[in-house]
Amino acid sequence: MxxxxxxxxxxxxxxxxxxxxxxxxxxxxxxxxxxxxxxxxxxxxxxxxxxxxxxxxxxxxxxxxxxxxxxxxxxxxxxxxxxxxxxxxxxxxxxxxxxxxxxxxxxxxxxxxxxxxxxxxxxxxxxxKEVESLGAFPLPIEVVPFGWQTTQALVEETLISMDVMGRTSTLRMSHSSPYIADEGNHVLDLHLVRIGNPRQLALILNQIPGVVDNGLFIxxxxxxxxxxxxxxxxxxxxxxxxxxxxxxxxxxxxxxxxxxxx
The missing domain is CATH 3.40.50.1360 (Rossmann fold)
Known part of the structure; x- marks a missing residue:
């Protein structure tokens, strides 16, 4: 073994x-x-x-x-x-x-x-799993299925003013269908590379309509x-x-x- x-x-x-x-x-x-x-x-x-x-x-x-x-x-x-x-x-x-x-x-x-x-x-x-700065691992956020593409666009627009190096996001998939979390939500993975201010980012992401919560635990x-x-x-x-x-x-x-x- x-x-x-x-x-x-x-x-x-x-x-x-x-x-x-x-x-x-x-x-x-x-x-x-x-x-x-x-x-x-x-x-x-x-x-x-x-x-x-x-x-x-x-x-x-x-x-x-x-x-x-x-x-x-x-x-x-x-x-x-x-x-x-x-x-x-x-x-x-x-x-x-x-x-x-x-x-x-x-x-x-x-x-x-x-x-x-x-x-x-x-x-x-x-x-x-220990890093100097968070962000190399894609940051997941749960979003409600209704209007998720609009939510995704709002998230990417918000990231422009954030202290991050990447600003793209992808919808998490399960085979050919969107991945569904236990609470029935979709998951967007944010490819940020580096997060300069995790506390600020966590607060702002949760203010975007359609975002349920994010994977930053502060x-x-x-x-x-x-x-x-x-x-x-x-x-x-x-x-x-x-x-x-x-x-x-x-x-x-x-x-x-x-x-x-x-």
């Missing part, structure tokens, strides 16, 4: 494994969406089965909910949980201030709502857990100003790794 996993996958696993240890009995925990979050859900499922961990998970997408149920995690809706102790999710990019770009998996709206309803947000990522993330392919883990807490390092033994077990195709 070890020959089948790339260093990036190993880095994602050790970050997820380290973050899973932050979950305690009785917690209500937001469960993110994407490849790194899938490792987390698998790790937590193993802790439920093997260690007797008892907690409630609030998934940020339908596919995370399905995986959580498959591995034995109790699943609640956000309305049922109301408020969360912790949300653990991945990110497409993060900078040194722990500003994020999220939404590569198409679930940015539910991810942001869940993260905002949590006492703490922890991001799990491999080292490659002042939401508290801690980032960074995994490396050799098993090293770095935990940065922006509130405490601390950096901790650790190493996690990489042991592959069939029940944890089988059928993980996210």
């Amino acid at each position: 070890s020959g089948e996993l790339s260093p990036i996958d190993k880095a994602k696993f050790v970050a997820a494994k380290r973050a899973a240890d932050m979950v305690e009995d009785g917690m209500r925990v937001g469960l993110g969406t994407g490849s790194t979050a899938a490792w987390l859900v698998r790790c937590l499922g193993e802790m439920v089965r093997e260690d007797g961990l008892r907690f409630s998970g609030v998934p940020t997408s339908a596919r995370t909910a399905q995986l959580a149920r498959e591995v034995g995690i109790e699943v609640l809706s956000l309305d049922e949980a109301r408020w969360l102790d912790l949300t653990i999710d991945g990110a497409d990019e993060f900078d040194r201030d722990l500003n994020l770009i999220k939404g590569g998996g198409g679930a940015l709206l539910q991810e942001k709502i869940v993260a905002a309803a949590s006492d703490q947000m922890v991001v799990i990522a491999d080292k490659a 002042d939401i993330c508290d801690t980032v857990v960074i995994g490396y392919g050799d098993g090293r883990v770095e935990v940065r807490d922006i509130n405490e100003g601390t950096i901790e390092t650790d190493r996690i033994d990489f042991v592959e077990t069939d029940n944890l790794f089988k059928d993980l195709s996210d």
Whole structure:
């Protein structure tokens, strides 16, 4: 099995494994969406089965909910949980201030709502996701289907006055049809190259009619857990100003790794 996993996958696993240890009995925990979050859900499922961990998970997408149920995690809706102790999710990019770009998996709206309803947000990522300036990864925005082309034109016109290097956008597709997010919205990916002022851009994009929300997560993330392919883990807490390092033994077990195709 070890020959089948790339260093990036190993880095994602050790970050997820380290973050899973932050979950305690009785917690209500937001469960993110994407490849790194899938490792987390698998790790937590193993802790439920093997260690007797008892907690409630609030998934940020339908596919995370399905995986959580498959591995034995109790699943609640956000309305049922109301408020969360912790949300653990991945990110497409993060900078040194722990500003994020999220939404590569198409679930940015539910991810942001869940993260905002949590006492703490922890991001799990491999080292490659850390950047000096956000924007190399396309910035997703959810837009309502009605008049989406008009919304797209308004967004591109707005970008002219923003501190970005690129100003084109594309409609995300699923095969030959527009991709539909869980809330029924379309997703536009903005190809910005570099975002000079993420906070300003996030505020202005959300003022455009037709834009539901954008994938810039500003002042939401508290801690980032960074995994490396050799098993090293770095935990940065922006509130405490601390950096901790650790190493996690990489042991592959069939029940944890089988059928993980996210």
